[in-house]
Amino acid sequence: MTGNLTWLAIAALFFVGIHPGISGSPLRGMLVRVIGEVVFRAVFALLSIGGLAWMILAFEAAPYEPLWVVPQLVWIPVVLMPVSAILVVLGVTSANPTSAGQGGVLEREEPAKGVTRITRHPFLMGVVLWAAGHVAANGEVASVIFFGGFLVLGIVGPISIDAKLRSRRPEAWQRLAQVTSIVPFAAILQGRNTLEWAELGWWRIALGLVLYAALWWGHAEVTGTPVVPGG
Numbered sequence: 001m002t003g004n005l006t007w008l009a010i011a012a013l014f015f016v017g018i019h020p021g022i023s024g025s026p027l028r029g030m031l032v033r034v035i036g037e038v039v040f041r042a043v044f045a046l047l048s049i050g051g052l053a054w055m056i057l058a059f060e061a062a063p064y065e066p067l068w069v070v071p072q073l074v075w076i077p078v079v080l081m082p083v084s085a086i087l088v089v090l091g092v093t094s095a096n097p098t099s100a101g102q103g104g105v106l107e108r109e110e111p112a113k114g115v116t117r118i119t120r121h122p123f124l125m126g127v128v129l130w131a132a133g134h135v136a137a138n139g140e141v142a143s144v145i146f147f148g149g150f151l152v153l154g155i156v157g158p159i160s161i162d163a164k165l166r167s168r169r170p171e172a173w174q175r176l177a178q179v180t181s182i183v184p185f186a187a188i189l190q191g192r193n194t195l196e197w198a199e200l201g202w203w204r205i206a207l208g209l210v211l212y213a214a215l216w217w218g219h220a221e222v223t224g225t226p227v228v229p230g231g
Contacts, residue, residue, distance in 0.1 A: 005065070005141055008058040012149035015051030018044070019153060024160030041100075055146060062142035069139060074228060077133030081215065084129035086208030087184070090115040091123030093204055097176055098161050099123075106165065106172045112179045114199040117188065120180040121158040128154035158182045 022028060023044055032040050091099070094114045097106035098121055105111055115122045131151035135144055162182070166173045181187040188195050220226045 003058075003061045005062055005145065008055070008062045008142060008145050011051065011054040011058040012145050015048070015055050016149045016153045016156075018047055018051060020156055020160045022047075024157075024164060055149065059142055059146040062145075065141040067139050067141060067144065073139065074137045076136045077130070078227060080129040080133040082209060082212045084126040084133070085212040085215065086205055087115070087119070087122045087126030087129070089208040089211060090200065090204050091121075091126060093207075094122070094201075096120070096122065097172075098158075098165065106169055106176060111172070111176050112193060113196075114201070116176075116180055117193045117195060117199070119182060119184040119186075120176065121161070121182055122184075124154045124157045125182070125184050127151075 022031070028040070035043070094116070095105045096116055097108075097111045099105075112120070119125050127150055131147040131149075131154060134147040135151060138144075138147070159182075162173075162177075165176075179187060179193045181190075181192075185195075187193040216227050
């Protein structure tokens with residue numbers, strides 16, 4: 001089920017679609033009532049891993065069909081990726097009221113601390129920057145489908161998660177929404193929050209930069225192409 005753009009598109013639709021279609025829809029509640037929360041999470045994790053693996057294999061086997069060739073666009077991911085890597089690390093290592101299994105953070109008197117002051121969806125915003133940069137730089141059909149799928153998920157995911165929290169815990173959600181934003185730094189620029197560097201943890205920022213360096217070094221090893229042509 002790989003080897004052409006059609007299979008890649010189907011794989012992308014499956015991987016992206018199960019998130020809003022199952023996890024972010026009323027179907028989730030129905031399934032949880034039948035099989036339980038723990039089993040649901042395990043099954044959904046397996047579906048996600050399987051869908052991701054299918055997407056990667058289909059992308060690797062897809063033919064190259066260029067859409068645009070603008071060499072200068074290669075610098076877009078070079079600029080975006082350090083920020084993306086830092087957001088991903090912050091999202092994975094920080095307490096966040098929108099992350100799975102961290103609903104208790106939402107009930108705190110001050111739920112928006114650390115990276116949540118910047119964006120309440122740091123991991124997904126990191127994914128958006130990564131995906132958008134690679135769509136622009138690669139400029140070919142398979143990349144538009146593959147990275148575009150992650151871009152869609154990174155945009156739709158926060159909307160779906162917010163809607164779920166709003167319906168489940170309206171009062172706590174309202175407190176969070178008043179002082180945070182999906183778009184990074186929007187709430188801070190609007191005067192609804194302040195940036196507290198100390199809350200981020202310098203080690204997290206350093207780890208994000210280490211991740212960026214590792215991705216730069218490993219890019220040619222994994223994909224066969226350097227980050228910057230001739231680099």
